[in-house]
Amino acid sequence: MTSQIPFAAVEFAANPEPRCPCVLALDTSASMAGPRLQELQAGLSQLKDELAADPLARKRVELAVLSFGGSVRLLTDFTTVDAFEPPLLRADGLTPMGGAIAAALDLVKARKQIYRSNGVAYYRPWVFLLTDGEPNDQWQGSAHAVRDAEQNRQLAFFAVGIGDANLDVLRQVSLRAPLLLKGLRFREMFQWLSSSLKSVSHSGLTDETRLENPAAPDGWAKV
Amino acid sequence: MLRDSDGNALALAAEVGRGGEGGVYDVVGRPGAVAKVYAHPPRPDKVEKLSLMASLFGAHPELAWWCAWPEVLIRDDGGQCLGFLMRKLEGQQPVHDIYSPERRKALLPDVGWEFLVRTATNVARMFASLHGLRVIVGDVNERNLFVGRDATVTFVDCDSFQIATATHVFVSGVGVPDYTPPELQGEDFRTAIRSEAHDRFGLAVILFKLLFMGRHPFSGGASGELGPAIRDRAFDYPQLQRRLPHLVPLEVAGADLAGLFGAAFAGPPEARPEPGAWAEALDELERSLQACPVDPLHRVPAHLDRCPWCQIEGALRYSYFAPAAQGPAESRFRVDLDRLADLLGALDSVAAPIAPDQWVGPASLDKALRALDRALAEGERPEAAVWYLRAGGIGLAALGTALLLAGGDGARLVVAAGVGAWLAGGALATWRRRPFRRACARWRTERDELGRAGEDWRGDAVRARQFDRQTRQHALELGAAWRDLERRQREELERMRGDRVTPAWIPVLQQTAVEGSLIPGLPPDRRQGLLVRGLLTAADLNRTTLAQVPGLTGAHIDAVIAWRQSIELQVGAPRRLPPSRAQHAALDANLHHLQENLAHEIEAVTLQCAHDARTADTALQAAWHAIESRAAATLTEAARRDRP
Numbered sequence: 001m002t003s004q005i006p007f008a009a010v011e012f013a014a015n016p017e018p019r020c021p022c023v024l025a026l027d028t029s030a031s032m033a034g035p036r037l038q039e040l041q042a043g044l045s046q047l048k049d050e051l052a053a054d055p056l057a058r059k060r061v062e063l064a065v066l067s068f069g070g071s072v073r074l075l076t077d078f079t080t081v082d083a084f085e086p087p088l089l090r091a092d093g094l095t096p097m098g099g100a101i102a103a104a105l106d107l108v109k110a111r112k113q114i115y116r117s118n119g120v121a122y123y124r125p126w127v128f129l130l131t132d133g134e135p136n137d138q139w140q141g142s143a144h145a146v147r148d149a150e151q152n153r154q155l156a157f158f159a160v161g162i163g164d165a166n167l168d169v170l171r172q173v174s175l176r177a178p179l180l181l182k183g184l185r186f187r188e189m190f191q192w193l194s195s196s197l198k199s200v201s202h203s204g205l206t207d208e209t210r211l212e213n214p215a216a217p218d219g220w221a222k223v
Numbered sequence: 224m225l226r227d228s229d230g231n232a233l234a235l236a237a238e239v240g241r242g243g244e245g246g247v248y249d250v251v252g253r254p255g256a257v258a259k260v261y262a263h264p265p266r267p268d269k270v271e272k273l274s275l276m277a278s279l280f281g282a283h284p285e286l287a288w289w290c291a292w293p294e295v296l297i298r299d300d301g302g303q304c305l306g307f308l309m310r311k312l313e314g315q316q317p318v319h320d321i322y323s324p325e326r327r328k329a330l331l332p333d334v335g336w337e338f339l340v341r342t343a344t345n346v347a348r349m350f351a352s353l354h355g356l357r358v359i360v361g362d363v364n365e366r367n368l369f370v371g372r373d374a375t376v377t378f379v380d381c382d383s384f385q386i387a388t389a390t391h392v393f394v395s396g397v398g399v400p401d402y403t404p405p406e407l408q409g410e411d412f413r414t415a416i417r418s419e420a421h422d423r424f425g426l427a428v429i430l431f432k433l434l435f436m437g438r439h440p441f442s443g444g445a446s447g448e449l450g451p452a453i454r455d456r457a458f459d460y461p462q463l464q465r466r467l468p469h470l471v472p473l474e475v476a477g478a479d480l481a482g483l484f485g486a487a488f489a490g491p492p493e494a495r496p497e498p499g500a501w502a503e504a505l506d507e508l509e510r511s512l513q514a515c516p517v518d519p520l521h522r523v524p525a526h527l528d529r530c531p532w533c534q535i536e537g538a539l540r541y542s543y544f545a546p547a548a549q550g551p552a553e554s555r556f557r558v559d560l561d562r563l564a565d566l567l568g569a570l571d572s573v574a575a576p577i578a579p580d581q582w583v584g585p586a587s588l589d590k591a592l593r594a595l596d597r598a599l600a601e602g603e604r605p606e607a608a609v610w611y612l613r614a615g616g617i618g619l620a621a622l623g624t625a626l627l628l629a630g631g632d633g634a635r636l637v638v639a640a641g642v643g644a645w646l647a648g649g650a651l652a653t654w655r656r657r658p659f660r661r662a663c664a665r666w667r668t669e670r671d672e673l674g675r676a677g678e679d680w681r682g683d684a685v686r687a688r689q690f691d692r693q694t695r696q697h698a699l700e701l702g703a704a705w706r707d708l709e710r711r712q713r714e715e716l717e718r719m720r721g722d723r724v725t726p727a728w729i730p731v732l733q734q735t736a737v738e739g740s741l742i743p744g745l746p747p748d749r750r751q752g753l754l755v756r757g758l759l760t761a762a763d764l765n766r767t768t769l770a771q772v773p774g775l776t777g778a779h780i781d782a783v784i785a786w787r788q789s790i791e792l793q794v795g796a797p798r799r800l801p802p803s804r805a806q807h808a809a810l811d812a813n814l815h816h817l818q819e820n821l822a823h824e825i826e827a828v829t830l831q832c833a834h835d836a837r838t839a840d841t842a843l844q845a846a847w848h849a850i851e852s853r854a855a856a857t858l859t860e861a862a863r864r865d866r867p
């Protein structure tokens with residue numbers, strides 16, 4: 001007689017589209033201050049605008065933003081693009097990357113549970129990690145968890161280094177070769193991210209072979 | 224220079240859309256048409272396919288009713304085909320913006336479910352027409368199908384249709400797993416040859432989404448992915464709908480359509496309904512729709528006796544259809560006490576389980592137990608022969624003792640004979656009673672057990688009565704909540720009075736931006752939600768606009784309204800405005816939902832009581848028979864053997 005209505009039921013009643021969750025784990029350590037952070041901030045707005053211009057992606061892609069600078073903070077929990085507002089980034093402190101990766105994995109896990117309890121399908125979650133340094137905390141455990149999840153096709157993990165980022169560490173975290181951003185090509189990078197998320201959300205693209213190669217000669221990254 | 228097939232020069236104007244393969248442009252001087260121009264010149268087989276399609280159009284111009292069909296090829300001066308001309312779509316929305324409730328409410332606020340049913344019918348008819356011309360859609364998906372304000376539908380991206388000649392199949396080459404049938408999951412779309420049966424699966428998915436508020440028939444299960452779920456034929460909406468009662472039940476579409484969906488999603492390819500069957504069933508459904516007395520946008524299929532949308536929306540606290548723009552000048556809801564009296568009267572007329580003392584059984588058990596006691600007592604009493612022997616023995620012994628005291632001869636012999644007779648009496652009694660004693664022990668146990676069974680049975684009967692009383696008590700509480708609706712209506716009206724902004728203060732309130740303001744009781748991330756919904760200043764905030772913001776709880780809304788009122792207070796005493804028509808309509812609908820839910824619950828309690836009483840009576844009756852026949856059997860045995 002009395003019915004069970006799960007948390008967030010209205011959200012999924014209003015918009016029952018399959019979800020395409022993506023966590024942006026952004027390094028906001030002190031070394032990011034200046035043009036890098038400004039470009040990153042602008043990139044977030046650009047990402048929102050480009051995704052919002054696609055009527056299907058805006059209902060399907062869900063963005064969450066984690067920052068790691070000094071401490072790991074959840075700036076925006078998963079929100080569909082139409083309601084996503086880019087959070088304000090502030091640069092401060094060291095680089096707790098291990099903690100950030102663990103938090104991203106937890107976030108994804110909890111979100112999948114919500115999808116399932118609401119009976120809504122979802123595409124493989126993406127974690128997009130951006131860093132310009134090297135971790136100052138324990139990261140090996142998180143690295144292991146990422147590789148595990150990726151191997152079981154439960155996650156697509158992308159790591160992008162900026163400037164002097166320690167790519168060796170990123171190589172141990174990510175099964176996919178980490179990328180090094182060319183200069184300050186944040187704009188191109190977010191354009192790539194938005195068009196990739198669009199194609200994932202359009203077709204349930206299950207292999208990434210159709211993604212554009214960011215490390216092509218005219219791309220925004222090198223391997 | 225681009226030219227059409229008659230050699231006329233074409234000048235492209237503004238780009239109207241861009242896809243993976245190229246752009247779509249307006250054409251100067253041809254208002255009804257657009258040109259699709261590929262980024263890379265298409266390969267020869269694609270050109271062959273396009274010219275085949277153009278000639279098919281020549282033979283069947285009615286294709287343009289359903290599709291943005293490639294009507295005329297576009298070539299450059301070298302004769303290379305670069306694209307084609309097609310009908311221009313205007314004012315149409317992709318179907319995913321129509322079946323998704325939130326977008327549909329924004330785009331077409333005044334349409335109800337009948338619009339979605341009609342759209343579905345048109346989609347089915349479109350597939351019927353295309354299949355009739357042996358055209359296979361292939362790449363069925365939510366981005367290629369557009370819906371107009373009049374519920375007519377149009378396919379775009381028709382160059383991906385599958386077209387066959389007698390000798391060659393021009394495949395589609397693309398596809399989307401969500402609409403792909405189980406037998407094609409994991410196949411390479413670039414080479415897969417599609418059949419009508421494949422199309423019928425995708426068609427059924429589109430129809431399902433249109434009727435069931437955008438839900439995909441498969442939820443994706445543990446992996447979340449639709450492709451694998453479809454491959455495993457895990458059509459789990461029926462289960463999901465039992466777990467999530469706010470989903471639109473399959474039954475709302477009626478048994479016929481529910482059956483068609485079952486066949487389409489869980490059956491073998493050849494069992495998938497053909498487009499004509501869908502069109503017919505959907506047409507029937509639309510014709511059976513009736514108005515709901517509460518909400519003007521709600522439509523009730525004739526096979527249901529109450530409005531499913533009122534029920535679902537009441538439980539979910541979300542409206543699948545846009546709230547009525549106009550409403551009554553005052554709240555019209557009246558608590559229906561007559562109906563409550565009827566409902567409670569119906570409950571009263573349900574008989575409670577029979578009371579223990581009204582059963583004739585227990586008295587007869589008592590009688591049986593007494594009879595057993597008597598039989599046992601009787602059996603304990605020794606026989607006359609024993610009495611005589613023992614009494615004679617005592618007499619002889621006494622006589623012998625007297626003689627002994629008198630010093631008589633042979634007195635010892637008399638004493639001995641007396642003692643002997645007495646002992647013999649005892650031995651006789653023991654010997655005679657030996658089999659009977661065993662029986663007695665058994666009867667005694669039996670008697671105790673029967674006594675206990677009787678007690679247990681009484682306990683059960685009493686408990687059934689208690690349980691019944693509790694269930695009825697619950698109905699009385701529901702009745703109290705029902706009467707309480709009147710108070711809630713008063714309170715809500717009172718609360719709503721503070722909700723509307725006095726027009727004179729609007730310019731002042733507009734100066735207070737939501738962004739950057741600290742709203743006590745509202746977390747900053749929720750504040751973002753207000754901004755996203757276009758609630759930018761304090762003047763935009765009222766309960767109606769706030770109700771549209773996802774994720775706000777009642778407490779959040781109260782906090783926001785309190786904040787706005789605090790600003791009103793700062794700028795001068797606010798004059799209180801009566802609630803708006805829309806607010807009245809919303810309140811009435813809400814109270815109506817609550818009353819309906821209570822009615823539903825009281826009816827359920829009534830059914831439950833009747834069912835419980837019936838079950839209890841039957842069970843008690845059966846238990847009683849068992850006890851009775853056991854008692855009777857024991858008694859018969861005792862009667863037969865009551866003398867040793």
Ligand SMILES: Nc1ncnc2c1ncn2[C@@H]1O[C@H](COP(=O)(O)OP(=O)(O)OP(=O)(O)O)[C@@H](O)[C@H]1O
Pocket residue numbers: 239240241242243244245247257259291309310311312313379380
């Ligand atoms: N007949 C038409 N009238 C108006 N606009 C159109 C028409 N056909 C296509 N468009 C617009 O152009 C956009 C791209 O068109 P189309 O679907 O043909 O491209 P595509 O290359 O197949 O896209 P994708 O590869 O992303 O599916 C559509 O989203 C639509 O907005």
